[in-house]
Amino acid sequence: MPTPKIVLFYAFAPLPDPEAIRLWQRDLGEALRLRGRILISPHGINGTLGGDLPAVKKWLRSFRAYAPFRDADVKWSEGTAVDADGYSVDFPKLSVKVRDEIVSFGAPGDLRVDEHGVVGGGTRLSPDALHELVAERGDDVVFFDGRNALEAGIGRFRGAIVPDAETTRDFVGLLDSGAYDDLKGRPVVTYCTGGIRCEVLSSLMTARGFGEVYQLEGGIVRYGERFGDDGLWDGSLYVFDGRGSVDFSDHAAVIGVCAGCGTATNRTANCPDPSCRHQAVVCETCVAVPCAEHAAAV
Secondary structure: OOOEEEEEEEEEEEOOHHHHHHHHHHHHHHOOOOOEEEEEOOOOEEEEEEEEEHHHHHHHHHHOOOOHHHHOEEEEEEOOOOOOOEEOOOOEEEEEOOOOOOOOOOHHHHOOEEOOOOOOEEEEEEEHHHHHHHHHHHHHOOEEEOOOOHHOOOEEOOOOOOEEEEEEEEHHHHHHHHHHHOOOOOOEEEOOOHHHHHHHHHHHHHHOOOEEEEEEEOHHHHHHHHHHHOOOOOOOOOOOOOOOEEOOOOOOOEEEEEOOOOEEOOOOOEEEOOOOOOEEOOOOOOOOOOHHHHHHOO
């Protein structure tokens, strides 16, 4: 029986020929019947792929054979299934593209990368080191969610600040507005799904005068692997594939609130009307109801 697996990965490194990397990853992925999404820029690579376990292992061996990607952070999780043709059902296709940024903050000129990764980012904290920081500094520690507000709607660190961001591009404007200047004298721990957004976000915050900035190494994924639902995390982890969300244990808290009826849920869904691009936290009963914004417009 096929063993469906999903890998989440990134590496920051100067890439002189992103287009060559794109062709290599496209051809390799197609040959191994992998699906998912890969973004490549002069700053590095970011992606998630799904497929049968042997195929994903072959991809990883080739990926790590390229020196700039040798130490890339690669996280494994269970996929839903592999279809009769050997493709992951969690992704519709394989997409490999070159972009100005591998994380779309809209500020490629603000990011500096060398052979060691992002220059000027926050201090890395392992999950255990995070607990040590909280034990030492207590309520002075600020958790700063580096994802969009929808993702945080179904899971987040306890007491975290969740910026009103619909997309990653909103963060630069929010930081430049001075909305969070009151945090500049406190220890700020940035966190995100797998760690990549906080590589950039922590460097943007440091450049804007935040004096004690940390980033959770490996993101929520690594934290969940270490502490599950018995630590500082509450809820489900939003993921950008067909699974929708994942839980770290059988006793995960349900903290999402349905936008339609107010019941507790860990589901998110797109507005059922094809012309509406809004996504919201909704329960299974309300998933077929158009969102308020779209209903008002029509």
